[in-house]
Amino acid sequence: MRSRLKWVVGAGAALAVVLGATPAVAGPAVVRAAGPLTDLSSAPDPTDGVHGRLVAVTRGDGTTHFVFVVTGLDPDAAGTRLGAHVHVGPCVAGNGAAAGPHYNTGAGGPPSPENEVWLDFTIRRGGVGYAHAVAPFEIAQGDARSVVIHALPTQEGTGLAGARLACLPVEF
DSSP, X not given: XXXXXXXXXXXXXXXXXXXXXXXXXXXXXXXXXXXXXXEOOSSOOTTTTOEEEEEEEEXXXXXXXXXXXXXXXXXXXXXOEEEEEEESXXXXXXXXXXXXXBOOOOXXXXXXXXXXXXXXXXXXXXXEEEEEEEESSOOOTTSOOEEEEESSOOOTTTOOOOSEEEEEEOXX
8 A cells, every 4th residue: 555655646746746847827738537447358457447547738838748647456467567558539348449549640750759648657566557758749639539558568669569458538
């Protein structure tokens, strides 16, 4: 429990830094989502029954800071690294394909953190996962609808991360 609390407090501190660092003049654009994740896989996995929280803050300079916290992960899977990305489609139970492809700015080049949102995390003792990413872009309203957790860490150059396990609905 102490380990879980430590990571939740750490995630909250990171979020406070992100929110506190936004310019007071323009005001940040903030997207929030929280709740139980939709199970995309019929097989048992470390994400079964988890809750997630995403906060995305777009600063005046056009960069977007993402904080993603997942609780209730299988503590026996501590040390396992999972991929997670913003996707364009919705969460549909048992249907990972419904989430569509990763959100991509279309800026060219292979999938990367420069044109997608990669939120890979390691499952910590206590069943908590945490990711922070900074993207050099803003996701336009209606262009993305979910964050999907994948079975494997994201591969550089391809953006592939294995089977789709769980999904948090997010309305950008």
